[in-house]
Amino acid sequence: MLRSFRTLGALGAGLAAATALVMAAPAAAQEDDFTLYAREVAGDEEEQQQAPEVGDTFSFADDLYRDKGGDKVGRDGVACTVVRTGNPMDIQCLGTFVLSGGQITAQVLMTVPLDESAELPAFDASVTGGTGDYRGASGEIRFTADGDYQRLDFDLG
Secondary structure: OOHHHHHHOOOOOOOOOOOOOOOOOOOOOOEEEEEEEEEEOOOOOOOOOOOOOOEEEEEEEEEEEOOOOEEEEEEEEEEEEEEEEOOOOOEEEEEEEEEEOOOEEEEEEEOOOOOOOOOOOOEEEEEEEEEEHOOOEEEEEEEEEEEEEEEEEEEEO
């Protein structure tokens, strides 16, 4: 079950604070619209034996790439909390995307099926702000499964 939580995205959905420098700048740091690819960083794998309860939390992190298999251009940190149980359940996720020009923050309330075989549909997260080049950012990020990666389409306003 935890593994299906982890596929929710990169929120990159996608979403909790991560702070530090990144290795390289994305070519689109100054653009309003750009695409990145997120690949989850291995973490402790815990087996969850019982159904999630309201208030349960989990977190994950991704490395961000301009192109699949390309150079790393950033990273994200995501924290999610179960806010409604059942099948499907609702999860509130908050995340921060760290890029060379600054950080972008986002959040989403996701409806997630408990069926392990069900693929998570594409979803949008609201951009809630940013720092540096992204100060005052708004807009949304579209998250779409893309093989071993999650495709993140940023539409900043």
